[in-house]
Amino acid sequence: MGSIAQAPGAAGVTIELADVRLTSGHGVRSQTIDLGKKHVGRVSLGLTLSDTARVVLEFGPRPEMLLWSSRVNIEPGQEQVTFPDRQIAGRYFAVRLEPTTEEPISGVLRSLTLVDTNWRKSPEGSLEFSDESLNAIIESAVHTNQLCVVPGINTLHAAPRVKPSDPGLLNAWSNPPEYLIVDGPRRDMESWIGDVRVQALALYYSHGGYGVARNTIRHFAHLQGRDGRIPGSSASLQSFASYVLWWIVSLYEFYLHSGDLAFVKEIGGHLSRSLNWVLERVTDDGAFVGDRDWMWTVARASTTPASQALFCYASTCASRLLEAVGETARAAKWSSLSDLALTAYRELSTNRHDGAITEQLQIETDTPITFQDSNSLPIAFGLEAGESATQMLAYLEKNMWTPFGSMCTDQELDNPRLRPGSTYYDIFPGTQAEKEASLPALTWAHTRQVWPFANAYEVQARLIAGDVSGALDLTRRCWSTFVREAPGTCWEMVDTKSGPFPTRRFLTEGEGDTFNSASHGWSGWISYVLAAYLVGVRPLEPGFTKTLVQPLPSSIDHIRAEVPTPHGPVSVRIDESAGSVRLCVRAPEAVQLVIETSAYEAAGMDVSIDE
DSSP, X not given: OEEEEOOTTSSEEXXXXXXXXXXXXXXOXXXXXXXXXXXXXXXXXXXXXXXXXXXXXXXXXXXXXXXXXEEXXXXXXXXXXXXXXXXXXXXXXXXXXXXXXXXXXXXXXXXXXXXXXXXXXXXXXXXXXXXXXXXXXXXXXXXXXXXXXXXXXXXXXXXXTOOTTXXXXXXXXXXXXXXXXXXXXXXXOSOBHHHHHHHHHHHHHHHOOHHHHHXXXXXXXXXXXXXXXXXXXXXXXXXXXXXXXXXXXXXXXXXXXXXXXXXXXXXXXXXXXXXXXXXXXXXXXXXXXXXXXXXXXXXXXXXXXXHHHHHHHHHHHHHHHHXXXXXXXXXXXXXXXXHHHHHHHHHHTOOEETTEEOBOOSEEOSSOBOBSGXXXXXXXXXXXXXXXXXXXXXXXXXXXXXXXXXXXXXXXXXXXXXXXXOOXXXXXXXXXXXXXXHHHHHHGGGSSOBOHHHHHHHHHHHHHHTOHHHHHHHHHHHHHHHHHSTTOSOOSOBBTTTBSSOOOOSSTTSTTOOSOOSXXXXXXXXXXXXXXXXXXXXXXXXXXXXXXEOOXXXXXXXXXXXXXXXXXXXXXXXXXXXXXXXXXXXXOXXXXXXXXXXXXXXXXXXXXXXX
């Protein structure tokens, strides 16, 4: 094919080709060009043509799936052409010619250059195992998250709903942040605050990425509606009630990891308005009334065990933020609300089957349905423990695990029917009959499919519950697929029916796009989960001034972790052998360590600690 080299003067890659011959004709294109790994940036070609033509650059997630394209006109004599797109994401490319007249044309392609435009910060943290399969997963996850930090200006293509009638939104977009955390560098290429929450955690541990998280959280604050609502997405401004809770959680976790109280005070007014908006959606008995959530294709109840568990955690986060800025009376009220929310969760989660929480939908089903998130988030947020957590996780493993990971639901909605009076799908065009007809295509996406975003919550829940072998088994099932399959980055989802990487359309008006993204940051947060809950490095006080190190027995011979903090790295080395473990922990003077080894002691292992 040719040689690969770094692009001169910039981070990126250049493919030097052996004068590839180009000819125009229907469907005729060059050989597929492999950049070696996925990149995000501006693409240019070195080529010469016999006549004026339109040059088409095709790219996609696999060599046989060049599903997207970019076009530019070129005149004879031009030796270099750059495509107009601010950002192209890809690993595999091909080139073809479209003549501007009926006469055929030819040319020679000499090189393809992609200059990276994504965030180029070098990693400050690391996580290494004696198990190479886990190392490959971590490498893929960290690379994916870095690809999903892009210049704010590159996301403006997705902002058609910012209207001149709302000067606040126009002002927020008039000078977008230098870099934003986005869900994917091709689709959707905008920030979603539910994604930002987990991607930010991963970036804290891999890059010390407080600056890009601050940019993104602040940007959502500037997009806040007059009623106090924080939008779910930063450019298309889609509304998900539960995503306001994710923004509150993201702000608190930013403060917990960075210790940046000044930023919390800076956007304190936005926090206050968002909290007032949330209160308008809370019933007298403490239930948060939602609408859609990340599983937006399935008409769930307005309050689910998953959303209520999130509300419990968000209420605690709100109380701690208010306490930090000195609003002690409001902090106490939100602490009391957290207690009330927990009572509402207990009432909501009483319907169970074989120990797992079940739900009734706004769609008619023959039996109640079990959701993965409603049986993992409550454990991750500390609402379920002991025997109940064990039973919930056992049900997921028995009924929802596949070779590719854990599925969203325990049953497929083969013939879904809306319950009478349901208005859930009113946002979609068409008559009631047309909506009914589209339900199988819609619900397919979130029933019995594998979503790594949710799988990482289940891995976290298993580690918290002490099921380390199950957590590592699930990690390998889900994320090894990405390492093994092209393009080597973490995908948005895995289709358990059509194959590992689905290119299925989910709406006829999808303009040829597929549901899946081959590089999705929310799937890369497994790197954080393993560092924070397997190695067990977590901040107990803002800015890691007090840090917990609580590793778990894993049967992995050696683990090395270095977690960035505002004061310098916390380093952990774990060496396990039969019946014993040796820990070596290092931290800056400003960091007080709390080392917890009870899990090893409960397993009957001898522990030695070197600080």
